[in-house]
Amino acid sequence: MRPSEALWRQSCQKLETALDPQERAEFLSGIDVNNLEAFQASLDNLCKTYSRLNISVLVKDKLDPHLQHLESFEKAISLSAQIQTPKAGTLLIHITEQDGTLFMNFQDNPQETYKMIHCQGDIFTWLSSRNDLASRGRFIRFGAWFYTMTFAADTDGKIVSVNWQHDEAKKEGEDFWKR
Known part of the structure; x- marks a missing residue:
């Protein structure tokens, strides 16, 4: 059979x-x-x-070569925010929590939602399998640096921004602020 x-x-x-x-x-x-x-x-x-x-x-x-921030950092479980780039405001990401797991979404597109995995300190990655990224129409030519995001907290420990190197030309990345 x-x-x-x-x-x-x-x-x-x-x-x-x-x-x-x-x-x-x-x-x-x-x-x-x-x-x-x-x-x-x-x-x-x-x-x-x-x-x-x-x-x-x-x-x-x-x-590992990209993990520079070694301070202890609780997972950003309480974060549920709309985060925008400060300049043109045209690149929009949402970072939300569901059942203790963080997810990152681009441009309010449901097909562009990725699970975030805690790497070290305040650094998370949204790296998925090559097939998953390609099936969503994402370019798969970027290095690991593209898939990492660094959370920043204020003096009270609340998440206020995320740094992401979404452009190869901006080696320092760009800060996305909680709105």
């Missing part, structure tokens, strides 16, 4: 987001397609594990 095409596509999509092409080919070659339904639960767990490992490796290998 062959698995349904929908189940096969769903399984392949999960693998595509979790594994690189070589790992995916090796893994798929070892699957007995006749027993794919029994594999579904273990496949979900495998993909989650690989996603976590890939993110950890990316954060460690690619972001």
Whole structure:
């Protein structure tokens, strides 16, 4: 009995987001397609594990040189704000919290919402898999610096701004202020 095409596509999509092409080919070659339904639960767990490992490796290998602020910083869980660039005001980001997780949204577009992962100190990243970024129409040529944001707090510890290097020409990044 062959698995349904929908189940096969769903399984392949999960693998595509979790594994690189070589790992995916090796893994798929070892699957007995006749027993794919029994594999579904273990496949979900495998993909989650690989996603976590890939993110950890990316954060460690690619972001470490960019992590300069080492002061202790509580996760910005209380932040739920509209943040705008101070100059033209044309670039809009929203950073919100849902169930203890931060999300960043560009230009009020629901398809441009990304999960933020705490890196170190006051630095978070919104780096996703290459496939996820490409499927949203994002350019994937940027380095890790593009996917990091540094939160700044006032003297009371409340988040007031986020620094983001969204333009290669602005090495110091640009501050987005809470409105």
